[in-house]
Amino acid sequence: MVLIGALLITSCKTRRAVEKSPLFPLSENALLELVDYNSFQYKSLSSKLSVYSSSPNQSGSFKVNMRMEKDSVIWMSITPALGIEAVRVLIQPDSLKYINKMKDQYFTGDYGAVDSLLQYSTKFEFLENLLVGNAVEIEPDEKYTTLVDDLFYVLQTKVKRKLKKAVDITIKPNKKDSIYGDVLKPKKFEKATEKLSDEELIVKRYYIRASDFRISRVNIDDLQYGRSVEISYSNFETHNGIPLPLNVDIKVTTNTDTSIIEIEHSRIKINESQNYPFKIPGSYEPIR
Numbered sequence: 120m121v122l123i124g125a126l127l128i129t130s131c132k133t134r135r136a137v138e139k140s141p142l143f144p145l146s147e148n149a150l151l152e153l154v155d156y157n158s159f160q161y162k163s164l165s166s167k168l169s170v171y172s173s174s175p176n177q178s179g180s181f182k183v184n185m186r187m188e189k190d191s192v193i194w195m196s197i198t199p200a201l202g203i204e205a206v207r208v209l210i211q212p213d214s215l216k217y218i219n220k221m222k223d224q225y226f227t228g229d230y231g232a233v234d235s236l237l238q239y240s241t242k243f244e245f246l247e248n249l250l251v252g253n254a255v256e257i258e259p260d261e262k263y264t265t266l267v268d269d270l271f272y273v274l275q276t277k278v279k280r281k282l283k284k285a286v287d288i289t290i291k292p293n294k295k296d297s298i299y300g301d302v303l304k305p306k307k308f309e310k311a312t313e314k315l316s317d318e319e320l321i322v323k324r325y326y327i328r329a330s331d332f333r334i335s336r337v338n339i340d341d342l343q344y345g346r347s348v349e350i351s352y353s354n355f356e357t358h359n360g361i362p363l364p365l366n367v368d369i370k371v372t373t374n375t376d377t378s379i380i381e382i383e384h385s386r387i388k389i390n391e392s393q394n395y396p397f398k399i400p401g402s403y404e405p406i407r
Contacts, residue, residue: 142272142329148262149329150274157332158253159361163188165393167386174378181205185250186393193247194395211395212243218399219406225399226406250382252335252352252364258321271335274325333362345374358389 145153168183178307193210208217218225230241248255262277321342326336337350348371352364369384 129383142267142270144223144267145265145272147265147274149396150265150272150332151257151263153255153263153332154257154274154325154327154334157361159251159363160359161187161189162390163393164251165386165388165391166384169383169385171381172379175376186395187247187250188395189391190244192395193243193250194397208242209395212244216397216399218397218403223400223403224406225403245284245358249369250367250368252334252355252362254325255337255350257325257340268326270329272327272329272332274327276321276323333364347372356387358387363387 125258136352145404164187166185168185169180170183171180172178179199181199183196183198186192186194191211192210195206195208195210196204197206197208201347203285205221206217208215210216214227215230216225216227247253253294255344263274266273266275268283320341322338322340322342323336324340327333328335333352333355335352337348339348341347348369351368352366353368354365356360356365357363363384367384369380369382371378371380
């Protein structure tokens with residue numbers, strides 16, 4: 120750690136120097152360990168969220184009073200306007216529940232509603248990591264490759280050789296929103312997809328800040344279905360000794376449209392006692 124820190128300090132004195140002399144290379148295992156070591160740790164967290172969402176069908180802004188307990192629960196009280204609570208949400212590892220106070224309705228079920236919003240299959244760990252800027256979707260059995268792009272370390276899932284022949288997955292250095300996953304040879308791509316699983320056709324890329332090994336951006340490309348999810352983190356503020364992103368921006372792109380969710384944290388409290396009240400009134404009707 121000390122050696123790596125010294126090398127990073129030496130190579131990061133100025134932006135110009137970094138551009139001429141890339142960051143000190145790190146192995147896959149070393150980078151994964153540093154990302155894990157510098158992840159945001161907490162037992163409980165509360166925050167006031169300002170949320171803006173935009174999709175082809177609708178757009179709007181609303182406020183959220185959010186409370187989280189690590190690995191256990193995400194509780195949200197959503198207020199669209201006039202300070203009146205409209206929706207209360209309770210997310211747990213095995214279920215999603217919410218009550219719509221404006222329509223006297225409730226829902227209990229799985230993560231289908233969240234999956235529909237993000238156009239991506241999610242789970243509890245994905246959501247809690249997304250909200251605090253920890254790495255999402257890093258699986259212990261996956262293989263990765265590492266490289267350097269400007270001021271970032273880049274961790275990318277390894278791609279099958281057959282897929283490399285049909286798809287351009289190269290990084291365009293210094294392009295913040297570099298596009299990758301372009302199908303160059305449709306026939307070879309079609310042939311490759313016949314023998315690969317859906318998981319093998321998902322390419323994940325993590326841009327990691329060299330200064331503190333916190334995630335700056337995540338790109339998840341589903342080559343099979345032509346979907347991509349980009350999660351960007353910015354405006355970091357230190358809590359419990361670890362930088363926490365106050366802004367979380369999510370862009371979901373498909374072959375036909377683009378949806379955007381922008382989240383801004385404020386009034387963050389860490390490891391304080393809190394509760395998660397949730398009760399479905401007997402008069403409410405279930406949402407089918």
